[in-house]
Amino acid sequence: MNQHDMEPMRWADGENPPSKSEPDALSETQQEAAREFEALGTFLRQHHEQPRLPNPDFFAHSVMETIRREEKPTSTAQSAGWWSRFSPLRMAWSGAALIAAGVALAFLLIPGAETQPRFPGPIQYRTERLEVQPQPFYMAEITQFRSHDPEVYVSVYRSSPDRVTVLWLDGLAYLPEAHVVQ
């Protein structure tokens, strides 16, 4: 019920009588109706007694309790709306789903994450070509060498074409043919 609809009722109750400073603005019929309404309002106020509530405080308390009870679930639901989305069960399933999605993406996007090639044909061919490529050969390196024997001279010989690294010892005593090394 809007303000416009409330006006006649207030007018009928005598709270907001029509302005008498503008009688010319109303027609004769309206003025007559206004006088009848005013007379009716006066009559009702004088002769119609409003029923008295036996326990007005209890009635007001009950009404307020009812209002609170009806408003409480709504406000609780509104305040707990976000937190209810992060229940442990949902978080568990969300975590599991994210892990599964991560594993699936890793297999899809990272080359070599899958043990078998997904596409037969050129990709498989290229994989085989890479596998038969020889690995780079590592030659032995000598970073330090020394001999505590003053008669022994140590040097290093490296031959890249032969892929050989030799620690060359000179000055060792000659072993006769009859010498047994076993």
Place this chain on the structure above:
Amino acid sequence: MVWRIYPKLMWCNKQFLLFVFLVFVPMGAPGQETADSPATGCKAWTAVVKAENDPDRETCQELQPYLSQLQHVFGYTSYRLLGEDAGELSIGKTVRLTPTRHYQFNLTLQSMEASDGPYHLDLELHKEERLLVESEVKLASGSPLFIRGPQWGSGQLIFLVRAERKE
């Protein structure tokens, strides 16, 4: 109040444990050891070889992979394996290998970059109790170190040191 919320707490704990199990257990599950996983040791093989020019003597099977290299560097035609010894090396641990009764190797694995090497070794070659040479070398699978030893009659004594991946 406690007995009223206790079932809810238990329910929450079960869901929480399920969440922890699903998320963290796969992360901490021990995976299979791959080729890139850090290894802590290698195998070492040492040998004493006599090189000579004897057309009647054939090079033994163990030295066949190195025959062309030996012939190119030392120039002898045949190579005879006099003795060999092998062992497993661990980082920081010294292992004594005795390919023959007179010659011994003390090998210490200092570090390794991968399971296939290179292996950073401290090497000592002893003749009986006499230290002939000590050296720091980096070896890898398939790249042995040759040590030219003393002259022996009409031939030459050669030592081989090889490091390779531990199975």
